[in-house]
Ligand SMILES: *[C@@H]1O[C@H](CO)[C@@H](O)[C@H](O)[C@H]1NC(C)=O
Ligand SMILES: *[C@@H]1O[C@H](CO)[C@@H](O)[C@H](O)[C@H]1NC(C)=O
Ligand SMILES: *[C@@H]1O[C@H](CO)[C@@H](O)[C@H](O)[C@H]1NC(C)=O
C-alpha cells in the first residue's frame with residue numbers, strides 16, 4: 140500500500156511526458172510541465188544546473204525580484220504534488236507567494252526592506268508527491284518543515300543551495316536513498332530531522348562533524364557502524380534508534396560531555412562491551428541502548444552519569460553486578476535493566492526499595508528472585524564471562540574507520556539471530572509518529588544554550604503534544620524558534636531574523 144502512491148505518481152509523470160511528446164501537440168500548460176519533468180528524470184540526484192531556465196511564463200510582476208525564484212520553485216513543487224487532501228496548496232497561484240498557505244515571508248537578512256520566503260511549513264498536510272530540484276531556488280529559506288506528509292523519492296541535491304537553512308524537518312515521509320549528503324554542505328543547518336523515512340545505507344562520517352544541534356536518524360533503514368567521528372558532534376540530541384546499526388559504540392562518545400543531553404541507540408544490532416567513556420557524559424539525561432547485543436559487565440565509570448534520568452539498558456546480554464552507585468544516581472527516574480544476564484544487584488537496585496524511581500530488574504539471573512531466567516539459560520552465559528579489556532569496543536580505538544568487526548571482537552557465544560526480536564516495523568503513515576506540528580508562537584530571543592530536549596523517540600501510538608495549527612489570522616513571525624519538537628524551553632532562534 141505504501142509504495143503504490145509513489146509508483147502511480149511516477150507513472151503519471153512519465154505518461155504525461157510521453158503523451159505530450161508523441162501524440163497531440165502539447166498545450167501551453169503541458170509544455171510548461173515538460174522541462175521540470177525532464178529535469179526530474181534526467182538529473183536523478185536532483186541537482187539544479189547553474190544555467191537552469193524556467194519554462195514558466197514569467198511575464199508577471201512580483202512584489203520584489205527575490206520572490207521570482209521562490210515562485211518558480213513553488214510552482215514546480217505544486218506540479219510535483221499528486222494528492223493534496225486538505226487543499227493546502229490550492230491557493231498557490233500568482234506572484235504573491237507570501238500569501239500561499241504554508242509559506243512564510245520575513246525581511247531579508249541582508250536587506251530589511253525586502254520581504255523574502257524565509258520559511259515553509261507544511262507539517263501534517265498529508266500531501267503526496269516529490270521534491271523537485273527547483274526547491275533549490277528557495278535560497279532565503281531558514282526553515283523547511285514538511286513532517287507527516289507522503290513525499291517520496293529523494294531529497295534533491297539542489298537542497299545544498301539553501302545556504303541559510305537552519306531547520307530541516309522531513310520526518311515521517313517516504314523518502315529513500317542514501318543519507319542525503321546535500322545537507323552536509325549547508326553550514327547554517329542546526330536541526331536535522333530525517334526520522335521515519337526509508338533512508339538506507341551508511342552514515343557519512345561528516346554528520347558528526349557539522350554544527351548540528353539535533354540529529355534524528357531513527358526509524359530508517361540505515362545499516363552501518365556508527366562512525367568514530369561521533370564524539371566530534373556538538374549535538375544535544377542524537378537518535379539512532381530503530382535502524383540496523385552494527386558494531387560498537389565508539390569510545391569517542393565521551394568527548395561530547397559538555398553538550399550531549401540525550402542519546403538513543405535502541406533497537407539496533409550494536410555489539411561489544413560498553414565503553415567506559417560513556418561515564419564522562421555528565422550532562423546526559425537520557426541514555427538508551429535497549430534491545431541490542433551488548434555484552435559484558437557494566438563499566439564502573441557509568442556512575443559518572445550524574446544527571447541521567449532515564450537509563451535504559453534492557454534486552455541485551457549484559458552480565459555482572461548492578462552496583463549501588465548506579466541505582467542511587469541522584470536524578471534517576473527510570474532504570475530498566477531487565478532481559479539481561481545480571482547475576483547480582485545492590486540493595487539500592489531492588490525495585491521495591493525504591494518507590495521514587497522505576498526500576499525493572501526482571502528476566503535476569505538474580506539469585507532468589509522471581510521473574511528471572513532459568514538456571515540453564517543463565518549458566519550458558521554467566522559461566523563464560525566476557526573480558527572487556529580484550530574487547531576493542533571498550534578500549535580507546537585509534538582507528539577512525541570502523542569496519543565490521545573481526546570474529547575476535549565478537550562476544551563469546553555465536554549469535555542466534557532468530558532469537559532476537561527484530562526492530563519494530565516502521566510506522567504506518569496512517570498513525571503518524573512523534574514528529575510534529577506547526578511552529579510555536581514566536582518567542583523572544585533566548586540566550587545561546589544547548590537545547591534541553593525531550594524524549595525524541597516515542598512509539599507511533601504515543602500521544603505527542605501537538606502545537607495548535609496556524610490559523611489564517613495569526614501573525615506569524617518567521618522563522619520561529621527551533622526545537623519546537625522539544626517539550627522544554629526552545630534553543631536559540633535563528634540568528635539574524
Ligand atoms: C507581458 O504582459 C503584458 C500585460 O499583461 C503585455 O502587455 C505584454 O505584451 C506581455 N509581454 C510579453 C513579452 O509577453
Ligand atoms: C478540496 O477541494 C475540493 C475541490 O474544490 C473539494 O471537493 C474538497 O472538499 C476540498 N477538501 C477539503 C478538505 O477542503
Ligand atoms: C555540563 O556539565 C559540566 C560539568 O558537570 C558543567 O560545568 C557544564 O556547565 C554543563 N553544561 C551544560 C550545557 O549544562
Ligand SMILES: *[C@@H]1O[C@H](CO)[C@@H](O)[C@H](O)[C@H]1NC(C)=O
Pocket residue numbers: 410432433434455456516519520550551552553554555558
Ligand atoms: C546473547 O545470549 C543469547 C542467549 O544465551 C545467545 O544465544 C546469544 O548468542 C548472545 N548474543 C551475544 C551477542 O552474545
Ligand SMILES: *[C@@H]1O[C@H](CO)[C@@H](O)[C@H](O)[C@H]1NC(C)=O
Pocket residue numbers: 339360361362382383561562
Ligand atoms: C534490518 O534488520 C531486519 C531484522 O533482521 C531485517 O529484516 C531487515 O531486512 C534489515 N534491513 C536492512 C535494510 O537490511
